[in-house]
Amino acid sequence: MRDDKRTRLLLAVLLAAAFAMITVDARGGPRSPLQPLRSGGEAVLGPVARSVAAAERPVGDFVHGLGHSEQDKKEIARLKTQNAALRVQSETAADVRARAAELDKLLHVATVGGYRTIPARVMSFAPQQQGTWSATIDAGSMDGIKPGMTVLDGEGLVGRTVAVGRDTSTVLLADDPRFIVGVRTPGTGGAGGGQVGLATGGGNGALSVQFFDPQADIPLGTPVLTFGSAGGTPFVPGVPLGTVTSVQPTPGALTRTAIVKPYVAYDGLQTVGVVVEPPRTDPRDALVAH
Numbered sequence: 001m002r003d004d005k006r007t008r009l010l011l012a013v014l015l016a017a018a019f020a021m022i023t024v025d026a027r028g029g030p031r032s033p034l035q036p037l038r039s040g041g042e043a044v045l046g047p048v049a050r051s052v053a054a055a056e057r058p059v060g061d062f063v064h065g066l067g068h069s070e071q072d073k074k075e076i077a078r079l080k081t082q083n084a085a086l087r088v089q090s091e092t093a094a095d096v097r098a099r100a101a102e103l104d105k106l107l108h109v110a111t112v113g114g115y116r117t118i119p120a121r122v123m124s125f126a127p128q129q130q131g132t133w134s135a136t137i138d139a140g141s142m143d144g145i146k147p148g149m150t151v152l153d154g155e156g157l158v159g160r161t162v163a164v165g166r167d168t169s170t171v172l173l174a175d176d177p178r179f180i181v182g183v184r185t186p187g188t189g190g191a192g193g194g195q196v197g198l199a200t201g202g203g204n205g206a207l208s209v210q211f212f213d214p215q216a217d218i219p220l221g222t223p224v225l226t227f228g229s230a231g232g233t234p235f236v237p238g239v240p241l242g243t244v245t246s247v248q249p250t251p252g253a254l255t256r257t258a259i260v261k262p263y264v265a266y267d268g269l270q271t272v273g274v275v276v277e278p279p280r281t282d283p284r285d286a287l288v289a290h
Helices: 005-031 035-113
Strands: 116-125 134-137 150-152 157-164 169-173 180-184 196-201 207-211 223-226 240-248 256-262 271-277
Touching: 035 116, 035 271, 134 157, 196 256, 207 240
Parallel strands: none
Antiparallel strands: 116 134, 116 271, 134 169, 150 157, 150 271, 157 169, 180 196, 180 223, 196 207, 207 256, 223 240, 240 256
């Protein structure tokens, strides 16, 4: 807009008219002739004003809250303590449920196999740098445990006891390279099984089985179970060990070598059972599909 006399005159007239309207509206009050115009302005600008007020309220509340910072800190500390307690309670409940599930599976295996077992909790594992795959459990001679007893869980063979104290025992895990157990495949041939052999721990999550028949037909996925020792010591019969994952060609050899993946995750053991009394009769293949 150009700054000339005509422009300044027009601006003066508009200002004078605005002051006149304000004066008339103020004197008229609710009966002001300008009430419709004022209502229209409020309808247009009201939402904007309310939005600004709503935005100002949280800021005002925050500023007001600064005066109670010490009280807020106490409340936050109380809520943190309560939250930590709830977290511990939740984790404890989850641990109890997991242990109950493991005990239930162990009871099922013991019942089907006819084994009398003493449940125990794994307390620690031996450092593998020592070349020993073993675990310490919280059951010992006071619970009727002796060296040379079969140890299993809800999945299958865990190992055997090798040292027993008053309240604890050491279990040599089936994964240990020094571990040897007689095994068989399901079936009716031989002494209750199709093929018979010796399984040795591999120390790497797999076991090697030397089957005595070099011409043995052993399909992949074939289950392998414990053959059983005389009197059930150190191994009771019929405990699942694992499944065959590969069979090595050994032309001219006197045995047939197979690699077996164990059912048990040895590094994740928590609840186990020590067999303190062997079954009255060989369970044979009852636990293959347990």
